Amino acid sequence: TYVIAQPCVDIKDRACLTECPVDCIYEGVRTLYINPDECVDCHACEPVCPVEAIFQEDELPQHWEHYRTVDEEFFDGGSAQRCDPREASGDHPLVAALPPQQV
Ligand code: F3S
Ligand code: F3S
Numbered sequence: 001t002y003v004i005a006q007p008c009v010d011i012k013d014r015a016c017l018t019e020c021p022v023d024c025i026y027e028g029v030r031t032l033y034i035n036p037d038e039c040v041d042c043h044a045c046e047p048v049c050p051v052e053a054i055f056q057e058d059e060l061p062q063h064w065e066h067y068r069t070v071d072e073e074f075f076d077g078g079s080a081q082r083c084d085p086r087e088a089s090g091d092h093p094l095v096a097a098l099p100p101q102q103v
Contacts, residue, residue: 002056003055004053005061007049009030010031012031015049015050016032020044022040022042036072073092074092
């Protein structure tokens, strides 16, 4: 799967949304999330992100490796941390706790 990491937070360019052929990218309040169960690894999203927030899961920079878990947990129906991706009413707790990213 592909993963959206921290550069998307508070930017949300949304270029990736229109590229994804299977509509597996969902919008939270401060960032977007790729559903790992729906992503077909088509790679279309990665080059269009202007802030290079999207990575193949095995190519995540070490300091952003936890974003793989962030995406998994965001869509994990059994998780206490779940936010409904279709409601866009929240973020994963790790994202929600970040200080404002825009300078
Ligand atoms: Fe975010 Fe980049 Fe998509 S900033 S919304 S991952 S195009
Ligand atoms: Fe969609 Fe990107 Fe996966 S375009 S299918 S989220 S690699």
